[in-house]
Amino acid sequence: MTVGVLALQGSFNEHIAALRRLGVQGIEIRKAEQLLTVSSLIIPGGESTTMAKLAEYHNLFPALREFVKTGKPVWGTCAGLIFLADRAVGQKEGGQELVGGLDCTVHRNFFGSQIQSFEADISVPILTSKEGGPETYRGVFIRAPAVLDVGPDVEVLAHYPVPSNKVLYSSSTVQIQEEDALLETNVIVAVKQRNLLATAFHPELTADTRWHSYFMKMAKEMEQGASSSSGGTIVSVGETSVGTEQTKPDIPIYQ
Numbered sequence: 560m561t562v563g564v565l566a567l568q569g570s571f572n573e574h575i576a577a578l579r580r581l582g583v584q585g586i587e588i589r590k591a592e593q594l595l596t597v598s599s600l601i602i603p604g605g606e607s608t609t610m611a612k613l614a615e616y617h618n619l620f621p622a623l624r625e626f627v628k629t630g631k632p633v634w635g636t637c638a639g640l641i642f643l644a645d646r647a648v649g650q651k652e653g654g655q656e657l658v659g660g661l662d663c664t665v666h667r668n669f670f671g672s673q674i675q676s677f678e679a680d681i682s683v684p685i686l687t688s689k690e691g692g693p694e695t696y697r698g699v700f701i702r703a704p705a706v707l708d709v710g711p712d713v714e715v716l717a718h719y720p721v722p723s724n725k726v727l728y729s730s731s732t733v734q735i736q737e738e739d740a741l742l743e744t745n746v747i748v749a750v751k752q753r754n755l756l757a758t759a760f761h762p763e764l765t766a767d768t769r770w771h772s773y774f775m776k777m778a779k780e781m782e783q784g785a786s787s788s789s790g791g792t793i794v795s796v797g798e799t800s801v802g803t804e805q806t807k808p809d810i811p812i813y814q
């Protein structure tokens with residue numbers, strides 16, 4: 560099974576390295592025809608407006624939409640989540656084209672600008688039930704988006720409880736727990752809808768490969784279910800253990 564990684568801009572190299580640690584080959588995708596050679600796709604984080612302009616320039620949107628529509632597994636991280644969303648707010652003037660398919664609304668810069676980037680342990684019960692390991696996951700949020708509302712077919716995989724006074728944008732559909740001074744908004748940061756997975760944070764920037772492994776299992780299950788198209792075999796490209804070359808980004812902790 561080969562995984563395409565959209566390689567127009569952003570953290571595609573880091574995704575390919577994370578896949579390599581699982582023994583899976585990631586292929587850089589820059590042209591529409593390259594999408595025909597892969598059975599699943601990761602859309603990395605970066606800057607969604609720039610990525611959209613590049614995708615437009617290379618006439619990639621029709622092929623990306625087709626890929627999503629045919630039910631092949633696609634995982635969007637951060638800017639990739641914005642790409643997959645059916646609806647986005649907080650976009651730059653003039654907006655930006657989206658691939659769509661994921662029935663949700665995202666706020667493009669929900670958590671603020673670069674200097675408001677942060678790391679936080681988020682509770683990931685569904686991930687842990689599939690992948691084992693700790694009950695929390697270290698989320699790296701860089702100019703991160705968040706999901707404001709989801710449609711009925713979307714499963715919420717993780718929330719991040721944000722003190723309500725720090726929420727820069729509120730929507731009536733974001734769940735708010737009101738208890739005296741302890742006002743917390745449960746912001747949605749990871750979702751799944753059939754073949755689509757999306758995370759507001761950057762698992763490719765941590766040494767914890769559970770989200771990549773989760774996506775690979777999801778892709779495998781879908782491929783088995785689809786019965787027809789077998790995109791090849793898992794290509795082992797070397798080490799399977801967590802690499803030591805991983806550098807942790809030096810970014811402020813959100814509090």
Ligand SMILES: NC(=O)CC[C@H](N)C(=O)O
Pocket residue numbers: 603604605606607608636637638639641667668701702703704
């Ligand atoms: N780290 C990221 O991918 C940030 C995404 C950014 N908020 C955007 O609009 O593209």
